[in-house]
Amino acid sequence: xxxxxxxxxxxxxxxxxxxxxxxxxxxxxxxSFVTPKVPKDPSLVHFTNDLGLELxxxxxxxxxxxxxxxxxxxxxxxxxxxxxxxxxxxxxxNWAGQLGDGRAxxxxxxxxxxxxxALQLKGAGETTYSRTADGLxxxxxxxxxxxxxxxMYHLGVPTTRSLALTLSGDSVxxxxxxxxxxxxxxxxxxxxxAPSFIRFGNFQIFASRNDKHTLQKLVDYxxxxxxxxxxxxxxxxxxxxxxxxxxxxLKMIIEWQRVGFVxxxxxxxxxxxxxxxxxxxxxxxxxxxxxSWTPNTTDRQxxxxxxxxxxxxALWNLYQLANALVFxxxxxxxxxxxxxxxxxxxxxxxxxxxxxxxxLTEKDENDIDMTSQLESILELSETDMTIFFRKLxxxxxxxxxxxxxxxxxxxxxxxxxIKGDILLKWQEWFSLYLxxxxxxxxxxxxxxxxxxxxxxxxxLRNYMAQMAIxxxxxxxxxxxxxxxxxxxxxxxELNEHEKWFTKRPxxxxxxxxxxxxxxxx
Numbered sequence: 001x002x003x004x005x006x007x008x009x010x011x012x013x014x015x016x017x018x019x020x021x022x023x024x025x026x027x028x029x030x031x032s033f034v035t036p037k038v039p040k041d042p043s044l045v046h047f048t049n050d051l052g053l054e055l056x057x058x059x060x061x062x063x064x065x066x067x068x069x070x071x072x073x074x075x076x077x078x079x080x081x082x083x084x085x086x087x088x089x090x091x092x093x094n095w096a097g098q099l100g101d102g103r104a105x106x107x108x109x110x111x112x113x114x115x116x117x118a119l120q121l122k123g124a125g126e127t128t129y130s131r132t133a134d135g136l137x138x139x140x141x142x143x144x145x146x147x148x149x150x151x152m153y154h155l156g157v158p159t160t161r162s163l164a165l166t167l168s169g170d171s172v173x174x175x176x177x178x179x180x181x182x183x184x185x186x187x188x189x190x191x192x193x194a195p196s197f198i199r200f201g202n203f204q205i206f207a208s209r210n211d212k213h214t215l216q217k218l219v220d221y222x223x224x225x226x227x228x229x230x231x232x233x234x235x236x237x238x239x240x241x242x243x244x245x246x247x248x249x250l251k252m253i254i255e256w257q258r259v260g261f262v263x264x265x266x267x268x269x270x271x272x273x274x275x276x277x278x279x280x281x282x283x284x285x286x287x288x289x290x291x292s293w294t295p296n297t298t299d300r301q302x303x304x305x306x307x308x309x310x311x312x313x314a315l316w317n318l319y320q321l322a323n324a325l326v327f328x329x330x331x332x333x334x335x336x337x338x339x340x341x342x343x344x345x346x347x348x349x350x351x352x353x354x355x356x357x358x359x360l361t362e363k364d365e366n367d368i369d370m371t372s373q374l375e376s377i378l379e380l381s382e383t384d385m386t387i388f389f390r391k392l393x394x395x396x397x398x399x400x401x402x403x404x405x406x407x408x409x410x411x412x413x414x415x416x417x418i419k420g421d422i423l424l425k426w427q428e429w430f431s432l433y434l435x436x437x438x439x440x441x442x443x444x445x446x447x448x449x450x451x452x453x454x455x456x457x458x459x460l461r462n463y464m465a466q467m468a469i470x471x472x473x474x475x476x477x478x479x480x481x482x483x484x485x486x487x488x489x490x491x492x493e494l495n496e497h498e499k500w501f502t503k504r505p506x507x508x509x510x511x512x513x514x515x516x517x518x519x520x521x
Contacts, residue, residue, distance in 0.1 A: 001066045003077060004056060006111035009118070009196070010083050013221055014214060016128065023131055025098055028214050030202070031083040034105050036073035037125025037135070039189065041169025044068060045143075045477050046484065048150060051163050051193060055119075056112035070107065071191040072166040073124040080108040084127035085197065088205035089269025090320055092304055098205060099269050100129025103137060106197065116195050116225060119163065123189045136172045139472060140513070142188035143480060144465050145280040149192070151460045151487035152277055157255040158248070159277040160194040165480075176512065186473065194276055196226055200321045201269035207324035216328055226274055239334040242325055246318055246342055248275025253314045254349050258357065259456055260286035260385045262307045264296040264517070268317045282517035285459045287504040288382035288413060291375070295462070295517050311346050318342060356454045357389050358433070359447040362440055370432055377429055380422045382413035384503045386459055393451035396444045397437045401430040413503060456490040457501050462515065463508035464500065 009031065016032035018024070026032055052062045061067050069075040076082060084101035091099075105127060107119045122145070123137025142165055152159040170187035198218075206215035223230050223241055230240045252275045256263065263270070264282040272278040284295030291308030299305050305313060322335040354371040355363070364370075378388065388411035395404050405426060409415055418426065440447065460483070468479040486497045508514035 001057075001061045001064055003108070004110055004112060005077070005080055005108045006116070007080065007109050008116075008225060009106070009109065009221070010081055013217055015083070016086070021126060021128060024128065026086045026100070026128060027209065028211055029086055030214065030218060031085050031106075032100075032128040033081055034084045034125075034127045035076060035082060036105050036107075036121055038074055039072055039124075039166075039168035039170060039187070041167075042068075042072035042074055042189075043167045043169070044072075045139075045165040045167055045188070045472070046146060046480055047164045048162060051150075051161055054112075054115075055110055055117055055163070055193065068166075071119075071121070071164045071189075072168070073105075073121050073189055077108060082107050084129055085199075085202060086129065086205060087199055087201035087269055088208055089199070089201035089267050090204075090317070091267045091269070092299070092302075093316075095208070096267075096269075097208070098129070099201060101127055102130045102133055103127065103135040104192075104197070117193055118196055120192045120194075120197055121189055122192055123168070123187065134172065136168070136170065136187050137189065138172050138174055139167065139186040139188040140176075140469050141281070142190045143469050143472060144283070145190050145192075147465060147468065147480065147483055147487065148280045148283060148460050149277070150484065151490065152261070154488050155255075155259050155456055155459070155490050157259060157261065157277060158252045158275050160192055160197070160272070163191040163193050165190055194272070194278070195274060196222070197278070198222060198226075198273045199269050199278070200271040200273060200317060200324075201267075202273070203321060203324040204268060207327040210327075212327060215324070219325070219328065222273060236334075238325055238329050239331075239338065242322060242335060243338050243341075245273055245275065245321065246338055249314050249318060250342060250346055250349065251275060252277060253311050253346070254353050256310055257307075257350065258353050258454070259459060260289075260307070261459075262286065262293065262295055262305070263310065264294060264299070264305055266305050266310065266313045266317065268320050271314075271317050271321075284517070285461050286385040287461065289375070289378035289385040289388070290382075291379070295515075297517065311350070315339065315342055315346070357392075357451070358436075359393060359442075359451040360436055360440065361442060361450075362436075364436065364439075366432075370429075370436070373425075373429055373432075377422075377425050380425065381417040384411045384413065386456065387411040387501070387503065389455040390452070390457050390501075393448040393455065395433075395437070397434065397440075399434065401427045401434070404430040404434070410503075453491055457493065458486050458490045458497070460487055461504060462513065462517070463504050463511070466508070466511065466513040469513065 013030040016026045016029040082105050086100045089099050105121045105124050110117045126135035146162040146165040149162045166189045168187035171184040172187040175182040262284045270279040282296040292306050294303050294306040391408045394407050471479045
């Protein structure tokens with residue numbers, strides 16, 4: 001097997017001169033060289049074949065022991081130099097200083113079909129940046145990352161991807177809910193793939209240390225390989241770069257809101273400079289529509305990263321990136337103008353996204369009020385977001401409000417609550433919605449087809465992931481494979497998988513892993 005390695009990050013950017021894998025502050029360097037820990041008894045749980053082919057691996061390569069040894073951390077591919085990145089970040093709004101890849105090790109880069117990919121192992125052992133941690137990961141969190149990154153990709157959400165999920169054969173001690181009840185779990189490794197894993201925090205760390213030289217090198221490198229439309233010789237390249245990152249970040253956030261995804265821990269070190277969803281920790285999907293919901297137990301009290309806050313938190317994080325980049329230009333006005341543009345654009349794009357979810361192509365001056373009213377009503381009684389919007393496509397222009405409520409009935413967790421004032425509000429809203437539909441040129445059939453390309457039928461609900469985890473703990477990986485195949489076609493009518501188009505079961509309402517999750521992984 002010959003891999004077309006095309007390393008750039010660890011060849012063109014400054015390296016940590018100390019080769020010992022010891023915990024320390026790393027100055028004036030973008031990364032430290034690290035060797036993955038050889039797993040005790042690795043075994044493959046799942047491999048993403050279509051991604052493997054996209055990376056340039058043949059079908060023979062995909063089934064080979066040589067590739068398995070690489071993606072499990074058992075061997076280092078010849079003439080490559082694995083490394084972990086140095087970065088800082090704001091965690092829950094507070095500057096945390098140096099963080100870095102505490103359990104992520106970049107293996108190498110591949111260039112194939114004019115695309116650049118970096119392969120990274122998560123959970124492959126200690127790094128320079130592990131601090132007091134072991135650098136390992138457990139099967140529980142690894143299943144969640146593997147399935148969700150692929151689910152997001154097929155939903156059309158910008159994301160890092162997962163090539164493979166592997167059991168390490170090691171036992172890993174974890175305190176799942178941070179309540180003092182530590183226990184050993186099965187260790188696992190995810191082989192993650194992205195054009196690059198550079199984060200906002202990679203730039204922040206150098207600005208915080210007044211290291212203008214390394215910061216400039218990193219910016220120019222990122223533009224050179226990932227923002228090629230920007231002229232590296234242009235005097236405005238820094239602000240051009242920031243504007244491009246802002247636009248990609250905005251697009252990602254709109255897509256999160258469209259499908260009901262809640263990241264759970266939007267620290268600046270978890271924000272991709274390429275506008276990709278990165279670091280699938282305590283994420284979740286909205287069951288009942290609730291703007292105040294967060295899946296993260298650490299965030300339970302203040303709910304900084306709740307669903308409704310994600311657009312504004314992205315803006316806050318962009319402010320922090322701007323504070324780092326302005327260090328190179330000392331011109332604040334262009335950055336301020338860019339951030340103001342985000343505020344106006346996020347509002348416009350959010351409204352356009354909501355129109356598309358509602359199947360509306362015509363614009364009306366009252367659309368903001370109509371969508372705001374809908375969001376308020378959805379929260380009056382627990383209403384499943386995914387089922388509601390999917391069922392909404394079945395409404396016809398000739399329906400009355402009673403028929404509309406019958407169509408979306410299955411979205412209500414407690415249909416008996418749809419009475420009195422709540423019922424009246426639903427009737428009023430559907431009356432407005434039907435008027436809007438009858439003002440549309442598209443037929444009911446055309447609108448339904450459009451809506452079903454926007455509103456997924458299948459998302460990775462937390463209880464589904466937890467069921468796969470529970471099965472996998474017994475050595476049964478069939479549910480992982482089944483869910484993977486369902487999530488590859490999230491907008492399709494998969495009659496044989498109709499059981500996954502349903503509300504969260506009552507037993508999962510408060511079960512660990514199905515409602516709230518910790519950062520423990």
